[in-house]
Amino acid sequence: MAACNAYYYATRDPLGVGGDFTTAPEIHQMFGEMVGAALADVWTRIGKPVEAVYAELGPGRGTLAGDASRVLRRVGFEGAIHLVETSPALRxxxxxxxxxxxFHDSLDSLPEVPLLLAANEFFDALPVRQFVGDRERRVILAGGTMAFDRDGEIVETSPARAEVAEQLGRHLATHGGAALVIDYGYAGGERGDTLQAVRAHRHALVLDRPGEQDLTAHVDFKALAEAARKGGADASRIVSQGSWLETLGIGARAMALAAKNPDDTQSIAEARRRLCDEEQMGRLFKVLALRAPDWPSVAGLE
Incomplete structure (x- = not known):
């Protein structure tokens, strides 16, 4: 999974209508503005430390960073923008x-200062391990094609995700800051195979065309929170994306945008529904905040 995704992201821009999938920041600016508002609020309440920077893990086309930093600038934030990205095409x-x-290749090289960090649909692309009982599920060659070596009740783990979350927690605990993790997944404890492939906005066979389609798996948010706490950070409760966005005021923002752009009223309403409705992204996508123990809670996740 790691090898396939490394090649996949290094060789293309997978986003948008002509790509394989669309993320929340690409749906509408309101998403990035809500993220920026939440981080701006935390930064303001901690006293507006001038050394703080905005950072993002897996920043896609940079749309979220652009929208979030625009909101941060409005409250006086002047920190630099740091993007952790390995794909030449996306950079x-x-x-x-x-x-x-x-730009940074990894979290390791981010500056040792307070972070206002966003990670949207980043952890889902990090590799998982699957177990059937006490045996790890592996990929084999069978009849000239790739296949899984065993089936049964599957339990997924992701040491790669835990490592990043613990490292992020350690950075926040040592240097200060707050982070928002937004992704699709579950609150913890679920079992089953969630590994999936997407190509041209459709689900595809996981072992088909390795390196030519997006591979992801649902994020265990409880495991992320535990790893971040191990690193020394505080972790918030886990809430659905739709609930969080509505609590932050996406409805009021949609009305304000529609008032300024009457011709876009329908598209703004459709974007809000796509981001917030339970049948769309609202329930499947979750939000988790991590923070330094002496930093305030993120709005909507107290």
Whole structure:
């Protein structure tokens, strides 16, 4: 999974109508604005530390960073924008939108200062391990094609995700800051196979065309929270994306945008529904906040 996704992301921009999938920031600016407002609120309540920076893990085309930082700038935030991105194709898109951005290959090289960090649909692409009983499920060659070596009741784990979450928790605990993790997944304890492939906005066979389609698995948010706490950070309760966005005021923002742009009223309403309705992204996607123990809670996740 790690090898396939490394090649996949390095060789293309997978987002948008002509790609394989669309993320929340690409649906409408309201999503990034809500993220930016939540981070701006935390930064303001902690006293507006001038050394703080905005950081993002897996920033896509840079759309979320652009929308969130625009809101942060409105309250006086002047920190730099740091993007953790390994894909040359996506870095090119991000640099075109955010020429001032500073790029990193990993979380390790982020500056040792307070972070206002976002990770939207980042953890789902990190590799999982699957177990049937006490045996790890593996990929084998059978009849000239790839296949799984066993079936049964599956339990998924992700040491790679836990490692990043613990590292992020350690950074926040040591240097300060707050992070928002937004992804599709579950609150913890669920069992079953969630590994999936997407190509051209449709589900595909997981072992088909390795490196040419997006591989993801649902995120265990409880496991992320536990790993971040191990690193020394505080972790919030886990809520659905729709509930969180509505609590933050996406409805009021939609009305304000529609009032300024009457011709876009329908598209704004459709975007809000897509982001918030339970039948769409609202329930499946979850939100978790991590923070330094002496930093305030993130709004909507107290």
């Amino acid at each position: 090119e898109r991000q640099a075109a939108l955010l020429p001032e951005a500073i």
